[in-house]
Amino acid sequence: MVHNNNNRFRFFFHYSSLAKLTFWSFVFLALILVFFFKSPSSSSSSSSRVMTSSRPSMTSSLASDLYRRSLKTSSWGGPTWEKRVKSSARIRTRNGFCVLVTGASGFVGTHVSVALKRRGDGVLGLDNFNDYYEPSLKRARQALLERSGVYVVEGDINDVALLKKLFELVSFSHVMHLAAQAGVRYAMQNPSSYIHSNIAGFVSLLEICKNANPQPAIVWASSSSVYGLNTKVPFSEKDRTDQPASLYAATKKAGEEIAHTYNHIYGLSLTGLRFFTVYGPWGRPDMAYFFFTKDILKGKPIPIFEGANHGTVARDFTYIDDIVKGCLGALDTAEKSTGSGGKKRGPAQLRVFNLGNTSPVPVSDLVSILERLLKVKAKRMVMKLPRNGDVQFTHANISLAKREFGYKPTTDLQTGLKKFVRWYVSYYGSSKKSDQ
Numbered sequence: 001m002v003h004n005n006n007n008r009f010r011f012f013f014h015y016s017s018l019a020k021l022t023f024w025s026f027v028f029l030a031l032i033l034v035f036f037f038k039s040p041s042s043s044s045s046s047s048s049r050v051m052t053s054s055r056p057s058m059t060s061s062l063a064s065d066l067y068r069r070s071l072k073t074s075s076w077g078g079p080t081w082e083k084r085v086k087s088s089a090r091i092r093t094r095n096g097f098c099v100l101v102t103g104a105s106g107f108v109g110t111h112v113s114v115a116l117k118r119r120g121d122g123v124l125g126l127d128n129f130n131d132y133y134e135p136s137l138k139r140a141r142q143a144l145l146e147r148s149g150v151y152v153v154e155g156d157i158n159d160v161a162l163l164k165k166l167f168e169l170v171s172f173s174h175v176m177h178l179a180a181q182a183g184v185r186y187a188m189q190n191p192s193s194y195i196h197s198n199i200a201g202f203v204s205l206l207e208i209c210k211n212a213n214p215q216p217a218i219v220w221a222s223s224s225s226v227y228g229l230n231t232k233v234p235f236s237e238k239d240r241t242d243q244p245a246s247l248y249a250a251t252k253k254a255g256e257e258i259a260h261t262y263n264h265i266y267g268l269s270l271t272g273l274r275f276f277t278v279y280g281p282w283g284r285p286d287m288a289y290f291f292f293t294k295d296i297l298k299g300k301p302i303p304i305f306e307g308a309n310h311g312t313v314a315r316d317f318t319y320i321d322d323i324v325k326g327c328l329g330a331l332d333t334a335e336k337s338t339g340s341g342g343k344k345r346g347p348a349q350l351r352v353f354n355l356g357n358t359s360p361v362p363v364s365d366l367v368s369i370l371e372r373l374l375k376v377k378a379k380r381m382v383m384k385l386p387r388n389g390d391v392q393f394t395h396a397n398i399s400l401a402k403r404e405f406g407y408k409p410t411t412d413l414q415t416g417l418k419k420f421v422r423w424y425v426s427y428y429g430s431s432k433k434s435d436q
């Protein structure tokens with residue numbers, strides 16, 4: 001009897017704890033569901049995101065909301081999406097690469113993606129379509145990429161869940177990392193966006209790459225601005241880069257040091273490219289040559305900077321097609337990463353190259369060329385070079401890139417701007433009426 005009672009007691013006790021456990025499991029599950037549906041989704045720079053297959057982390061979502069301005073709703077995940085991702089990344093030539101291009105709907109990203117796709121590489125784009133400059137231009141570039149067979153995933157490089165998913169779906173041999181917060185002067189208005197994209201975003205991408213198996217080789221966009229207050233010209237990769245003149249420059253310099261760390265610890269193959277004031281069709285509206293064109297056509301005055309004692313301000317303007325050749329050359333000569341799954345197995349390649357034009361042109365000459373091409377006289381407003389990040393002069397020594405992968409720019413500013421103006425007029429239609 002006692003035995004029986006004990007059994008009943010045990011059974012009852014067991015039954016009641018099971019019921020309690022089930023009850024609390026339901027409560028817990030319900031709480032998770034409430035949290036999921038009530039929380040602001042997205043860890044991309046999009047303000048909201050419809051998730052269909054996996055969730056991004058809350059922390060990155062909050063971070064992106066803090067650092068980015070409003071963006072459109074976007075979605076990722078699901079069987080159709082996965083199919084598009086895989087199809088875009090499929091290699092269509094022998095010994096072709098499989099490349100993830102971040103910032104694919106950006107200026108350089110679009111041109112590089114099209115060039116890679118054209119030669120048969122598998123290319124998958126990633127872009128957060130933020131509104132630093134007109135998102136409609138990024139959408140137009142995206143349409144161009146679609147026509148070339150490149151699918152651009154909408155998402156941010158800080159979105160760990162998304163990056164993980166992409167690396168699960170595709171075994172990337174290379175990453176062309178071009179996503180960044182650009183612009184030297186805007187850094188004074190929105191410093192956090194530089195930290196978010198150029199530092200946190202870069203680290204987030206490197207973390208995924210280091211854990212990938214195989215690890216991809218990474219080529220990424222540094223900047224001529226790392227030379228900062230360096231006065232020795234032309235700028236050589238051996239020159240000092242410890243005096244950045246803007247937060248933008250400082251974040252790019254930080255990127256170079258971060259690259260060193262990931263190369264050293266995890267065996268990631270990393271190549272940084274120091275771009276020198278890249279211009280051309282489909283360019284960035286925040287850059288001087290672009291908004292000078294717009295304002296000259298509108299009859300608006302354009303601010304032309306000059307140094308102390310009327311010193312010339314000049315840039316080593318580099319045409320986009322030359323930059324694309326440099327990017328492909330860097331990808332083609334990038335050695336494999338040596339680690340896998342987060343472990344280093346041996347030393348890996350670590351490089352940095354100047355990609356410039358080697359012939360600086362004064363900004364006032366840039367304006368004269370535009371006047372001739374547009375057949376409109378500019379309203380010049382000469383003013384002192386502001387102390388907000390600008391440097392007076394840039395000039396690239398490109399012998400290292402020449403030696404390593406035959407980099408040889410062939411487009412002078414006059415020729416390049418002619419192509420830009422032709423594109424500008426065709427894109428904006430009757431440009432004098434354009435409100436862009």
Ligand SMILES: O=C(O)[C@H]1O[C@H](OP(=O)(O)OP(=O)(O)OC[C@H]2O[C@@H](n3ccc(=O)[nH]c3=O)[C@H](O)[C@@H]2O)[C@H](O)[C@@H](O)[C@H]1O
Pocket residue numbers: 182183184222223224225275276277278286287288289303304305313314315363390392
């Ligand atoms: O090589 C880089 O690493 C950087 O290149 C580019 O920076 P910058 O070389 O400063 O280009 P950009 O703003 O077009 O000014 C061009 C010239 O016009 C002068 N300038 C500018 C504005 C103005 O109102 N007046 C003027 O005279 C100005 O003083 C300068 O001399 C990219 O934007 C940057 O993201 C980064 O990639």
